[in-house]
Amino acid sequence: MAAGAPRIFVSHLSGVAVFDPAGDQVGRVRDLVVMLRMAQRPPRLLGLVVELATRRRIFLPMTRVTAIQSGQIITTGVLNVRRFEQRPTERLVFGELLDRRVTLTETGEEVTVLDLSVHQLPARREWEIDRVFVRKGRKGTAFRRAKGEALTVEWTAVTGFSLEEQGQGAENLLATFEQLRPADLANVLHHLSPKRRAEVAAALDDDRLADVLEELPEDDQIEILGKLKEERAADVLEAMDPDDAADLLGELPKDEQERLLSLMQPGDAADMRRLMSYEDRTAGGLMTTEPIVLRPDATVADALARVRNPDLSPALAAQIYVCRPPDETPTGKYLGTVHFQRLLREPPPSLVSSIVDSDLQPLDPDADLPAIAGFFATYDMVAAPVVDESGSLLGAVTVDDVLDHMLPEDWRETEFHLDEEEVATDGS
Structure with missing residues (x-):
């Protein structure tokens, strides 16, 4: 992106395709990595989290981005395919900064972060966040969008991004990823912190959460279900495919199984019990009870x-x-x-x-x-x-x-084993 080009709002980068110089697609943007700085200085945009076709997430430094234009990102063509690991000094824009409650310095009023804009500094291949799009008023909920004046302010006009937020919402993060298939949204959740994962799961409606749970690794399923209120956990299990719900129930302690089954509709609970009566890797254990x-x-x-x-x-x-x-x-x-x-x-x-x-x-x-x-x-x-x-x-x-049952148990978390050295995307 040439110096002097207009700013880019980060919500427009979600899911954008990343290409090498030859026009071959490398992957898609799943998040942006920034580093917060002292004395109210705007955060530096370090790079992008790019999801390859293999579902592996890698880090693409901004120094290797040659252009952001027409809904696509062009790279230099050389990638480090080592799996992305977030460092303590780094923040994920979609995962940690959107939906955050911050304070307007001038008035002391609390506002919700809806979006952020980035721009490239003149004469350098360095990027930073310069402005924040916020909404005044109370925070929205999973079922009601907050109302209030929306405005764009300079980064220096707000404070509160460096604090650990206990009740961060998920409304705008979900809006950013609303077009994702359940498997892709599950991949997003898997890479969030446990705190943020619970917040996003709480904001999803029952059907959407059920679809996403079916695509998550077992540990993530159990963690999310355990953080829901029991009545809602039972509703989500009812919305899942019966065989997947039975598999998840089967991983829970017996007393927890019974509590959740007692909260389900009798017909759904009967289906669960019937499926759980069969061995896992048999036709009875694998089947769904809802064919046509x-x-x-x-x-x-x-x-x-x-x-x-x-x-x-x-x-x-x-x-x-x-x-x-x-x-x-x-x-x-x-x-x-x-x-x-x-x-x-x-x-x-x-x-x-x-x-x-x-x-x-x-x-x-x-x-x-x-x-x-x-x-x-x-x-x-x-x-x-x-x-x-x-x-x-x-x-x-x-x-x-x-x-699902013929692949290795951890197949949802295991990706193709790629060389972890610097490689060119054209295979050279």
Whole structure:
């Protein structure tokens, strides 16, 4: 960015693509690293936290940024791919400075930080934060945005950034990352401090938090759940996929399991107990209890309407299961499966019972992981029915659950092993 160019608000840098000189994408910006300075001097912008395609987060010094333009960042092309580790003197802009309550020096009024702007110093490859966008009035909550005058002030016009804040909000941090997929937001949470992680989790709504929890490592799941009030923890577990919720419950002490189960809706609690009764790495332990179930007299139009549900994962939406009443798991007699592609080829008024695939053998709830993986590989399936000895459908196993359990236990935290020396992004 040339000297004299306009300032850049940091919220505009969240998720921005980073490219090398050849135009190949290196990764995306996930945070900015600054160093606070004494005597009210504006903080120096040290560099960017960049997430590579491998999910590894690295540090990109500002001295290696050659341009910030049109929603993209250009680098010199040489990166140190050593994993980013925050130093005690460093602060993360998104993770620690946004949503902070600071004080206007002139009036002593408390304000909330909404955004910060950075600019490049003349004739040097050095950057600093120069202005702060704040809102007057009370701090907002997860469900109500604060109202009040918003204004931009010089960095020197506020104090309070160097203090450890006990009740920092998360409203503006969440707004910065609102477009992220759950897995990417989970990655953001994983790299925050425990204090900040709890604040962000508290500000997420139940459904969003449930989606994010499903993507987090086990230790983070337990930590976050443990910091929620028990009533809310039960609500979040109900919003999770039943198999993921059961896995998380299974990691908690027995007395805590029972307290949370007692706070759930009876039907949801019954599903949890049923899933927890199976061994972890069996079809019964891996299945979800909420597949698409239809009666034989349902039409293709009915089936397509159910498949269109945006809350269904692609794997669960890939097929429906035709069963006799009752059509809640465990169902009446399981009759067979209808694949999504077959539904697209049939007239809407046709009955699903006329196109059911009854030749494919379902999984036994006690089938172990190798048998399940072999089933998916043999029949090129993305989901499979789980049926008990009486012929009732208990649930369905999806391919993502199989992969979760076949990968190493710490796969969410483990990234590709890259050379930790200075390497050029073009592989040279």
